[in-house]
Amino acid sequence: xxxxxxxxxxxxxxxxxxxxxxxxxxxxxxxxxxxxxxxxxxxxxxxxxxxxxxxxxxxxxxxxxxxxxxxxxxxxxxxxxxxxxxxxxxxxxxxxxxxxxxxxxxxxxxxxxxxxxxxxxxxxxxxxxxxxxxxxxxxxxxxxxxxxxxxxxxxxxxxxxxxxxxxxxxxxxxxxxxxxxxxxxxxxxxxxxxx
Amino acid sequence: xxxxxxxxxxxxxxxxxxxxxxxxxxxxxxxxxxxxxxxxxxxxxxxxxxxxxxxxxxxxxxxxxxxxxxxxxxxxxxxxxxxxxxxxxxxxxxxxxxxxxxxxxxxxxxxxxxxxxxxxxxxxxxxxxxxxxxxxxxxxxxxxxxxxxxxxxxxxxxxxxxxxxxxxxxxxxxxxxxxxxxxxxxxxxxxxxxxxxxxxxxxxxxxxxxxxxxxxxxxxxxxxxxxxxxxxxxxxxxxxxxxxxxxxxxxxxxxxxxxxxxxxxxxxxxxxxxxxxxxxxxxxxxxxxxxxxxxxxxxxxxxxxxxxxxx
Numbered sequence: 353x354x355x356x357x358x359x360x361x362x363x364x365x366x367x368x369x370x371x372x373x374x375x376x377x378x379x380x381x382x383x384x385x386x387x388x389x390x391x392x393x394x395x396x397x398x399x400x401x402x403x404x405x406x407x408x409x410x411x412x413x414x415x416x417x418x419x420x421x422x423x424x425x426x427x428x429x430x431x432x433x434x435x436x437x438x439x440x441x442x443x444x445x446x447x448x449x450x451x452x453x454x455x456x457x458x459x460x461x462x463x464x465x466x467x468x469x470x471x472x473x474x475x476x477x478x479x480x481x482x483x484x485x486x487x488x489x490x491x492x493x494x495x496x497x498x499x500x501x502x503x504x505x506x507x508x509x510x511x512x513x514x515x516x517x518x519x520x521x522x523x524x525x526x527x528x529x530x531x532x533x534x535x536x537x538x539x540x541x542x543x544x545x546x547x
Numbered sequence: 548x549x550x551x552x553x554x555x556x557x558x559x560x561x562x563x564x565x566x567x568x569x570x571x572x573x574x575x576x577x578x579x580x581x582x583x584x585x586x587x588x589x590x591x592x593x594x595x596x597x598x599x600x601x602x603x604x605x606x607x608x609x610x611x612x613x614x615x616x617x618x619x620x621x622x623x624x625x626x627x628x629x630x631x632x633x634x635x636x637x638x639x640x641x642x643x644x645x646x647x648x649x650x651x652x653x654x655x656x657x658x659x660x661x662x663x664x665x666x667x668x669x670x671x672x673x674x675x676x677x678x679x680x681x682x683x684x685x686x687x688x689x690x691x692x693x694x695x696x697x698x699x700x701x702x703x704x705x706x707x708x709x710x711x712x713x714x715x716x717x718x719x720x721x722x723x724x725x726x727x728x729x730x731x732x733x734x735x736x737x738x739x740x741x742x743x744x745x746x747x748x749x750x751x752x753x754x755x756x757x758x759x760x761x762x763x764x765x766x767x768x769x770x771x772x773x774x775x776x777x778x779x780x781x782x783x784x785x786x787x788x789x790x791x792x793x794x795x796x797x798x799x800x801x802x803x804x805x806x807x808x809x810x811x812x813x814x815x816x817x818x819x820x821x822x823x824x825x826x827x828x829x830x831x832x833x834x835x836x837x838x839x840x841x842x843x844x845x846x847x848x849x850x851x852x853x854x855x856x857x858x
Binding site for chain 1: 556559560589590592593594597598599600601602603604606607616617619654657658660661663664665666667669671672675676679683705709713716717720721722724725727728729731732733737742746748749752753754755769772773
């Protein structure tokens with residue numbers, strides 16, 4: 353490349369990556385590098401969260417989701433049946449099944465009013481899209497297992513459970529545990545995902 | 548305007564030699580080997596002959612290309628090829644091909660990992676853009692196996708300088724964006740509202756409360772979480788460090804750069820120990836801020852002697 357071509361490339365590259373930052377685009381290889389920015393927005397009262405979702409690897413290996421098929425049969429879907437790494441399984445089971453989206457879908461500006469107003473004026477940002485992860489989970493599980501909507505072994509209900517530890521506010525020791533259950537049901541309009 | 552252009556030309560096109568560019572390439576390549584292993588090694592924890600997971604939320608380029616399901620064998624091959632390409636890049640063997648191959652394989656492996664559950668990870672951003680600069684440059688024409696072939700001309704100063712300066716600028720921008728993002732999303736609440744404390748508690752207890760007092764990253768994180776004032780200072784320091792990064796490419800005194808980057812490296816180390824955040828090996832890219840010619844020359848000399856003996 354000639355020197356002027358390099359100069360033009362660098363101007364273009366800088367413009368594109370800063371454009372991505374200004375508009376809060378988080379699609380590789382552009383990013384506004386939000387990383388852990390969403391942390392800190394949860395405790396409105398200044399107190400730390402006193403509950404933690406516990407992750408149970410043996411449970412995911414041995415049991416995983418409990419599903420019900422169209423024929424009414426119950427079965428377990430442990431990690432081996434979907435063949436994903438453990439970290440992905442955590443996110444699928446403990447987050448997506450319980451309605452928690454990836455951070456990239458929850459990075460709206462929620463900061464101080466002055467900063468908000470300044471940033472909104474400077475770059476309004478893109479509208480955040482929010483995929484329907486409940487619907488996608490049915491598509492992923494059924495298609496991975498090769499099941500079509502009309503077959504009797506098609507999964508119509510997905511069930512997951514997790515434990516939450518309640519912590520002592522003084523030393524964060526565990527005070528109590530409670531079980532939470534998520535139950536997702538397939539809707540007929542989602543059949544179009546198989547067309 | 549003319550003064551601005553002159554300053555920009557001075558900043559981007561002066562200051563480095565061909566040997567410095569080659570040495571920087573060698574060290575980045577060596578550093579990227581374990582970096583890639585830590586980023587994508589987890590993808591190999593699946594059964595090669597097992598089911599193909601239908602991606603929950605494919606990355607945009609997978610959606611465009613119609614890649615919908617995980618292919619464990621393709622991932623294994625891509626992972627192996629990436630390590631080979633990175634080694635070739637470090638050695639300067641078919642350097643440009645190795646750099647472009649690495650870029651494509653990073654896109655593929657990152658896409659495979661992030662599409663499974665929909666999370667976007669940001670750890671590859673800096674290596675990816677650095678590799679892009681180096682792929683477009685003549686970094687393989689100095690301190691490399693490629694340089695043993697007859698070449699028309701040595702590297703001019705501007706050719707050797709721009710990839711390094713562009714890399715410095717991108718790294719600084721990345722950290723700056725990260726600092727602004729925290730203020731943009733959470734405002735000062737990120738510093739005052741216990742954001743760091745929330746992270747420490749959540750990460751240290753995600754597998755349950757420890758039943759013994761064995762020291763570990765998790766127990767250290769939990770201990771640290773009990774000092775909110777200290778955490779507020781650390782969080783404030785983190786944001787200040789990130790925002791201040793933009794000035795780093797302009798700092799010329801070596802000691803200032805060294806102290807600043809040692810601080811950032813410690814930050815990544817602490818993040819790894821306390822929070823298991825896998826930015827641990829990213830500081831390898833900080834070699835772009837220093838003249839690492841003597842180290843690169845020594846490594847290249849050793850490689851040349853070894854290859855020469857075998858030949």
